[in-house]
Amino acid sequence: MPYQINPDRTKPWNELPDLPISSDLYEDLEIYKQLGNSKAALARLQGRSIAIPNQGMLVNSISLQEAKASSAIENIFTTDDELYKAYSEDHGRQLDGPAKEILNYREALWLGYQHLENEELFDTEYFVKMYRVISQFGDGIRTPVAQIYIKEGGTGPNAGKAFYTPPRGKGVVEAKMRNLIDFLNDDVKHGLDPLLKMAIGHFQFEAIHPFRDGNGRTGRVFNIHYLTKKGLLDYPILFLSRYIMEHKEDYYAGLSGVTQRGNWKTWILYMLKAVEVTSNITYQKINDIIMAKDAILDAVIEDSNFIRPESFVDFLFTQPLTRVKHFVNAGLYAENTARKYLDHLTDMGILEKRKMQGNSYYLNLELYRILSE
Structure with missing residues (x-):
């Protein structure tokens, strides 16, 4: 049976056929x-x-x-x-x-x-x-x-x-x-x-x-x-x-x-x-995010003396733009420790520190790049 189309765009299509279709x-x-x-x-x-x-x-x-x-x-x-x-x-x-x-x-x-x-x-x-x-x-x-x-x-x-x-x-x-x-x-x-x-x-x-x-x-x-x-x-x-x-x-x-x-x-x-x-785009982005996270984790472990570096880097990849308070509120680190770690990754070129409306934000450059592509 042919599908009943909408004959008049200006009138309510009350004859919209019920599902299923042919x-x-x-x-x-x-x-x-x-x-x-x-x-x-x-x-x-x-x-x-x-x-x-x-x-x-x-x-x-x-x-x-x-x-x-x-x-x-x-x-x-x-x-x-x-x-x-x-x-x-x-x-x-x-x-x-x-x-x-x-x-x-x-x-x-x-x-x-x-x-x-x-x-x-x-x-x-x-x-x-x-x-x-x-x-x-x-x-x-x-x-x-x-x-x-x-x-x-x-x-x-x-x-x-x-x-x-x-x-x-x-x-x-x-x-x-x-x-x-x-x-x-x-x-x-x-x-x-x-x-x-x-x-x-x-x-x-x-x-x-x-x-x-x-x-x-x-x-x-x-x-x-x-x-x-x-x-x-x-x-x-x-x-x-x-x-x-x-x-x-x-x-x-x-x-x-x-x-x-x-x-x-x-x-x-x-x-x-x-x-x-x-699906293919999302699959590739997931791969790129995981590769970027693993590379940053390796760099952090090699270059620094972080407490729980895996937890720090994992949390860093939950959003592109983060603040000290996010790590504190999540119960991961004390304020001074979180700030020290974030500033250190900024010095390493992994993060970019930005001042906005009097607050300090840290941009995960690789995650930002991957999501923006």
């Missing part, structure tokens, strides 16, 4: 081949990440970059310097502006991950919690009368006009979300490969557009959480939004291709390719 796509040779490549790349990343004793060395820095890329898709930009400084200051809880919004996304990555560790299934509470953290609003599923539509971008003759109008009406959005959640959770009735379900589920969430703001970021944080929930990743450390940011036009073209032409194949191939490419 099974013909699952037997497509091109999709099958790309699925194999994506699963292999993701499995290699998973195998590399679980072999690292100190997961904190990866998860903080990499999740910040995922948060930055996903926010940039929504035209929320900040520099790495601003972001790392915000994160180093008690995770930027007193901030406003772009850096704060990015840190909200990063917080959602971890809160959602923890929520799903405690809950067996996806539920409405999960999606509402992610939306609230990302948007900092206190409401939930949008009201039946909310006039929500996606505007045409750019400066052309259609700029600002309705590009897509999501479902609307009493109980409509809630029913669509129940169907999506059932599709995600029931692997007996909907026994698809998790990567296919992630791609289909992401489209369906964006088409439902259940919240008044933050749907794009909520949908992208869901992508990572679905992979961790299904055991394909132990931690939310995939740079998936980087690919979407770098291929932003194709992302939106893929979404509209489904709504306007029922072109699921292009959309699924796009999302599978995003998983493959970003």
Whole structure:
């Protein structure tokens, strides 16, 4: 049966088809081949990440970059310097502006991950919690009368006009979300490969557009959480939004291709390719971070007389920009000892000491370089 497309962009798409979609796509040779490549790349990343004793060395820095890329898709930009400084200051809880919004996304990555560790299934509470953290609003599923539509971008003759109008009406959005959640959770009735379900589920969430703001970021944080929930990743450390940011036009073209032409194949191939490419990028970054950490540890042991050098260097790689108080608050060293060690690594050329607003910060030059590439 042909997929029921959206005939009028200006009217709510209340006829958005329930999941699942036609099974013909699952037997497509091109999709099958790309699925194999994506699963292999993701499995290699998973195998590399679980072999690292100190997961904190990866998860903080990499999740910040995922948060930055996903926010940039929504035209929320900040520099790495601003972001790392915000994160180093008690995770930027007193901030406003772009850096704060990015840190909200990063917080959602971890809160959602923890929520799903405690809950067996996806539920409405999960999606509402992610939306609230990302948007900092206190409401939930949008009201039946909310006039929500996606505007045409750019400066052309259609700029600002309705590009897509999501479902609307009493109980409509809630029913669509129940169907999506059932599709995600029931692997007996909907026994698809998790990567296919992630791609289909992401489209369906964006088409439902259940919240008044933050749907794009909520949908992208869901992508990572679905992979961790299904055991394909132990931690939310995939740079998936980087690919979407770098291929932003194709992302939106893929979404509209489904709504306007029922072109699921292009959309699924796009999302599978995003998983493959970003798995390989993340894998390489993990290798580079581990190599840099080991080289610095060797230099510290050879050049210095540090107490617990392994703990010092491991902690140094939990975020690019650090301060003396971070080592003190973590219970690793006394203030004078931490300052002496950090200043010594600055003299060795491993760190760069920066004065900002009267405080001393230490930039891990290698970690900063690796994450910025």
